[in-house]
Amino acid sequence: xxxxxxxxxxxxxxxVLIAGLGYFIDMFDxxxxxxxxxxxxxxxxxxxxxxxQAGLLVSNWQQAGILVGAVxxxxxxxxxxxxxxxxxxxxxxxxxxxxxxxVTSPEMYAAARFITAIGIAGEIGTGxxxxxxxxxxxxxxxxxxxxxxxxxxxxITAGLCAELLPWRxxxxxxxxxxxxxxxxRTFLKESNLFLHTLHKPVxxxxxxxxxxxxxxxxxxxxGIFMMMTCTFVPQLVFTLSPEIGKAMGLQEPVKxxxxxxxxxxxxxxxxxxxxxxxxxxxxxxxxxxxxxxLSIVSFIGYLFWPHQTLTSFLVFNxxxxxxxxxxxxxxxxxxxxxxxxxxxxxxxxxxxFSRASTVLMNLAYGGLKSHGAVSAxxxxxxxxxxxxxxxxxxxxxxxxxxLDYTS
Numbered sequence: 001x002x003x004x005x006x007x008x009x010x011x012x013x014x015x016v017l018i019a020g021l022g023y024f025i026d027m028f029d030x031x032x033x034x035x036x037x038x039x040x041x042x043x044x045x046x047x048x049x050x051x052x053q054a055g056l057l058v059s060n061w062q063q064a065g066i067l068v069g070a071v072x073x074x075x076x077x078x079x080x081x082x083x084x085x086x087x088x089x090x091x092x093x094x095x096x097x098x099x100x101x102x103v104t105s106p107e108m109y110a111a112a113r114f115i116t117a118i119g120i121a122g123e124i125g126t127g128x129x130x131x132x133x134x135x136x137x138x139x140x141x142x143x144x145x146x147x148x149x150x151x152x153x154x155x156i157t158a159g160l161c162a163e164l165l166p167w168r169x170x171x172x173x174x175x176x177x178x179x180x181x182x183x184x185r186t187f188l189k190e191s192n193l194f195l196h197t198l199h200k201p202v203x204x205x206x207x208x209x210x211x212x213x214x215x216x217x218x219x220x221x222x223g224i225f226m227m228m229t230c231t232f233v234p235q236l237v238f239t240l241s242p243e244i245g246k247a248m249g250l251q252e253p254v255k256x257x258x259x260x261x262x263x264x265x266x267x268x269x270x271x272x273x274x275x276x277x278x279x280x281x282x283x284x285x286x287x288x289x290x291x292x293x294l295s296i297v298s299f300i301g302y303l304f305w306p307h308q309t310l311t312s313f314l315v316f317n318x319x320x321x322x323x324x325x326x327x328x329x330x331x332x333x334x335x336x337x338x339x340x341x342x343x344x345x346x347x348x349x350x351x352x353f354s355r356a357s358t359v360l361m362n363l364a365y366g367g368l369k370s371h372g373a374v375s376a377x378x379x380x381x382x383x384x385x386x387x388x389x390x391x392x393x394x395x396x397x398x399x400x401x402x403l404d405y406t407s
Contacts, residue, residue: 008135015134016143018188019127020150021181022090026123027264028154029097029116029174030355033062034239035162035257036170043167044105054106056362061110062117063356069121070352077122077344078205082130083188085122085344090185093119094178101171119178124151124331125348132335133191133343137400138279144332145275152264152271152324155234159261193340193404202341202406207349209342209407216338216407218394220346223334225391226288227354229295230327232384233320235358236365236377237302238263245313247373252310259317267324274325278399284333285397291325292392296385298322303378326388327351336398339407 008015037055046054069089077085096116103109131143161170203209210217237244238259245254270291278287298319307313331351338346361380368376 009139011135011139011142011146013134013143015188016131016146018181018184019086019123019130020147021184022086022123023127023147023151024154024157025090025093025174025178025181026120026154027151028158028177029093029120029171030062031155031234031260032158032162032170032174033058033113034235034260035158036167039162040109040167041106044109046106054109057106058110058113059362060359062113063359065114065117066121066352067356068114069118070125070349070356072118073122074125074345074348074352075205077126077129077348078194078342081190081194082126082133082344083185083190085126086130086188087182087185089119089122089126090178090182091119093123094175094182095119097171097175097178101168101175121352122348124351125346126344128331128335129344129347130188130191132332132347133193133340133403134189137402140336141275141278141284141329141332145271145328148324148328148331149268149271152267155264156261159257162257191340194344196404197340197406200341200406202339204341205345206342207345209339213407219334219337219396220350222391222394223330223337223346223350224354224357225387226292226330226334226395227327227351228357228384229292229388230323231354231357232361232381233295233323234260234263235355236361236380237299237320238317240365240373240377241313241317243373244377245307245310248307248313250307250310250313254310254313259314262314262318263321264324266318266321270321270323270325271328274328278329278332283397283399284329284336285392285395288326288329288333289392291322291329292385292388294322295320295326299381299385303374303381333395333398336401336403337395339405340403341406343403 041051041054073085073089096119100112103112127147131147132140135143210220239256241256241259242254274287274291281287302316334350335347364380365376368379
């Protein structure tokens with residue numbers, strides 16, 4: 001039987017640091033394509049509408065890989081263990097990243113990004129499941145905070161690499177780092193809570209327990225709704241900032257790489273503040289509501305403030321980093337809603353499904369952009385934040401919950 005004595009009381013536990021390195025790679029690579037889309041496809045002789053269409057093709061296959069990987073690694077994490085799942089996922093990622101450096105056509109590029117995305121999909125959920133099961137309850141949220149902050153540093157690093165290195169070398173670097181992380185993972189310890197479920201007659205992994213428990217299925221959907229806020233902001237608001245800035249009348253050109261780097265830098269501060277607030281209030285629910293409301297206010301300001309300078313535009317993009325606080329607390333919150341037998345499945349599927357919703361957001365933007373980039377973003381944002389509020393109402397308080405249970 002697992003008790004508090006078997007949980008780690010060290011915040012900088014090897015589990016947190018090694019899993020964090022994996023999420024660094026996850027976010028480094030996931031947003032690298034956003035930054036290299038134009039330069040990489042231009043080197044293949046594409047331009048104009050052909051480049052745009054090829055870019056959407058590659059992006060959609062990357063999102064498809066995220067969905068496949070979310071299901072695969074989540075189920076494997078619950079069936080064969082968190083450690084084995086993380087070892088396999090980083091290996092697949094590394095192969096895909098190195099393949100991405102060798103592509104010569106959009107079709108090859110799409111295949112490479114599909115394989116890479118399958119690999120990186122396993123990082124966030126399996127890592128969070130392992131951290132929440134490894135650390136004592138009072139350190140659980142801080143461990144996830146460090147884990148997610150490693151990912152934000154990965155985006156910032158990707159921005160620097162995109163500016164300094166040829167695009168093929170960026171993918172080679174990602175693959176080499178991935179293989180290095182693979183070696184560090186041989187030192188990981190398996191979750192004691194997972195080992196404990198091996199002796200219980202329960203279904204491990206998969207979505208059948210959700211189908212048998214409608215309330216658990218609703219909690220899963222609510223988590224996705226909450227985390228879609230932090231998919232919407234970087235994937236649409238930040239990535240489309242050149243088009244949005246132009247539509248807002250800015251004379252100075254906006255670089256998406258700059259906006260992404262500023263946004264994720266501020267995201268680290270938002271994470272720290274959100275986690276401290278969660279601990280002070282001793283509540284996931286209250287802390288998430290604060291950051292969700294701040295996100296909504298920031299988004300409204302972003303849309304309606306008369307941006308006359310690039311500085312003003314960048315400041316409001318930075319304020320949109322409040323959504324990263326929502327992502328942080330929700331990641332821990334959702335993991336605490338589900339038993340050890342399906343925790344890796346849910347912790348992997350929830351953020352991955354929210355990421356894959358980028359495809360729907362892109363389609364919505366394509367259908368609405370004839371009304372103007374600002375109006376399109378405003379309508380999509382209104383839907384996303386409404387769903388997030390619905391999700392907030394649907395989740396229960398879980399602060400300090402003992403995670404040694406099954407669903």
